Amino acid sequence: EVQLVESGGGLVQPGGSLRLSCAASGFTFSSYAMGWVRQAPGKGLEWVSAISGSGGSTYFADSVKGRFTISRDNSKNTLYLQMNSLRADDTALYYCAKDLSSKSYFDYWGQGTLVTVSS
Amino acid sequence: QTVVTQEPSLTVSPGGTVTLTCASSTGAVTSGYYPNWFQQKPGQAPRALIYSTSNKHSWTPARFSGSLLGGKAVLTLSGVQPEDEAEYYCLLSYGGAQRVFGGGTKLTVL
Numbered sequence: 001e002v003q004l005v006e007s008g009g010g011l012v013q014p015g016g017s018l019r020l021s022c023a024a025s026g027f028t029f030s031s032y033a034m035g036w037v038r039q040a041p042g043k044g045l046e047w048v049s050a051i052s053g054s055g056g057s058t059y060f061a062d063s064v065k066g067r068f069t070i071s072r073d074n075s076k077n078t079l080y081l082q083m084n085s086l087r088a089d090d091t092a093l094y095y096c097a098k099d100l101s102s103k104s105y106f107d108y109w110g111q112g113t114l115v116t117v118s119s
Numbered sequence: 120q121t122v123v124t125q126e127p128s129l130t131v132s133p134g135g136t137v138t139l140t141c142a143s144s145t146g147a148v149t150s151g152y153y154p155n156w157f158q159q160k161p162g163q164a165p166r167a168l169i170y171s172t173s174n175k176h177s178w179t180p181a182r183f184s185g186s187l188l189g190g191k192a193v194l195t196l197s198g199v200q201p202e203d204e205a206e207y208y209c210l211l212s213y214g215g216a217q218r219v220f221g222g223g224t225k226l227t228v229l
Contacts, residue, residue: 106210109165
């Protein structure tokens with residue numbers, strides 16, 4: 001059974017940093033691209049970032065480019081999102097999700113971890 | 120900035136058929152955008168329904184189908200059930216590097 005479990009969320013001040021983790025199990029982690037999607041309270045889904053199975057290719061939404069970094073440790077079956085220079089509009093529930101293929105995105109999702117940026 | 124547009128809300132009667140659309144500000148949506156569709160119910164993580172325009176996941180009910188029509192990606196629900204009441208999101212891929220979600224369609228079954 002595929003499982004994705006996010007952690008690392010919390011309350012952070014504007015300008016601060018946070019690192020999210022996503023522990024994966026139930027599939028061959030290194031074989032699949034992974035990504036992060038966020039959802040602000042009461043709002044829709046926003047794609048944040050994606051990374052290839054090897055970790056050699058990374059992609060970011062314009063809203064987080066230059067501030068967020070995505071990485072993965074295939075030996076630990078873990079995905080990361082390093083978030084720097086956080087702003088109030090980064091407040092959201094952050095989901096980790098797995099791609100099935102280059103044409104099938106986010107077939108499995110975690111339950112999310114909440115990030116609140118506030119002073 | 121690329122914008123993906125969906126109907127904000129739709130209402131359908133149980134047993135009826137409803138069509139949700141997904142348009143891109145860059146022009147006609149083609150198969151090369153690999154449209155994906157997701158369902159989200161309150162308090163739950165999204166669930167994948169359709170990938171690459173019309174392909175269903177193993178768990179996708181047969182009453183859901185995807186297609187392209189009139190320059191848009193389309194999600195059709197035939198024989199709507201009360202449990203289909205949810206928010207539906209489309210996701211388009213731009214050049215394989217960027218992905219953009221639509222704003223979502225709130226489907227009410229009434």
